[in-house]
Amino acid sequence: MSDWFRQWADRHAAIFGLTSPQDLEMFAAWRGAFVSAGFTFSELNAATDWMVKQSAPEFRNEHLKMIQTFIRQRRDEQRRFEQQTAAPMGKSYCSLCGGTGMVVVPHPRFVIDGEWTMNSSYQPTAAVSCLCEVGKRIEQAQFNKERNQKLMSLGLYETRIPRGLWTALLHHKSKAAGANKKAEEATRAADKRGKVRKPAALAETEEAPAITGSDDDTPF
Numbered sequence: 001m002s003d004w005f006r007q008w009a010d011r012h013a014a015i016f017g018l019t020s021p022q023d024l025e026m027f028a029a030w031r032g033a034f035v036s037a038g039f040t041f042s043e044l045n046a047a048t049d050w051m052v053k054q055s056a057p058e059f060r061n062e063h064l065k066m067i068q069t070f071i072r073q074r075r076d077e078q079r080r081f082e083q084q085t086a087a088p089m090g091k092s093y094c095s096l097c098g099g100t101g102m103v104v105v106p107h108p109r110f111v112i113d114g115e116w117t118m119n120s121s122y123q124p125t126a127a128v129s130c131l132c133e134v135g136k137r138i139e140q141a142q143f144n145k146e147r148n149q150k151l152m153s154l155g156l157y158e159t160r161i162p163r164g165l166w167t168a169l170l171h172h173k174s175k176a177a178g179a180n181k182k183a184e185e186a187t188r189a190a191d192k193r194g195k196v197r198k199p200a201a202l203a204e205t206e207e208a209p210a211i212t213g214s215d216d217d218t219p220f
């Protein structure tokens with residue numbers, strides 16, 4: 001079984017000496033928060049690498065915040081970069097689909113009474129055609145090709161699941177908040193056991209353990 005969260009947690013724990021039973025509980029709670037946020041193996045490892053280069057924080061709470069802040073900022077930067085590079089292509093930028101014409105939404109079959117009904121680690125999505133010109137062209141092309149299997153448009157989708165609801169579900173808002181609270185509580189509890197060790201390899205980041213495994217960038 002490949003459990004790369006465990007693999008990352010073991011690596012982070014080894015570098016910072018977070019190996020007490022409370023630390024194990026803390027990592028288990030972090031898993032819930034990081035799953036909700038959709039963090040990937042490579043994002044978490046990048047966060048750890050970055051923290052090794054920074055002055056290592058003494059409290060676990062700061063570890064949690066640094067990891068989350070680092071990954072969110074990294075994503076924001078990537079998004080900005082993608083928006084900047086998409087704009088000069090001659091298309092006007094569409095914030096819904098990013099110019100692709102397709103929008104990823106919670107799968108309509110699994111949204112029942114306003115809830116996305118699957119367990120926390122897997123939330124099925126579907127792609128619908130966007131409301132913009134690119135989306136309309138895709139919808140038309142699909143319609144001409146397969147008359148019986150018409151692609152669902154965002155317009156039709158939103159008559160069943162309105163924008164405010166599906167975006168909220170997609171961002172796991174309530175679930176992420178709950179998972180975050182748990183992660184913070186477990187982290188504070190572990191912090192009471194003492195400070196985090198300074199990593200021995202602070203000056204030699206090249207010697208950090210090699211990252212192996214083929215699950216790189218697979219979301220939880």
Ligand SMILES: [Zn+2]
Pocket residue numbers: 094095096097098099100101102130131132133134135
């Ligand atoms: Zn669009």
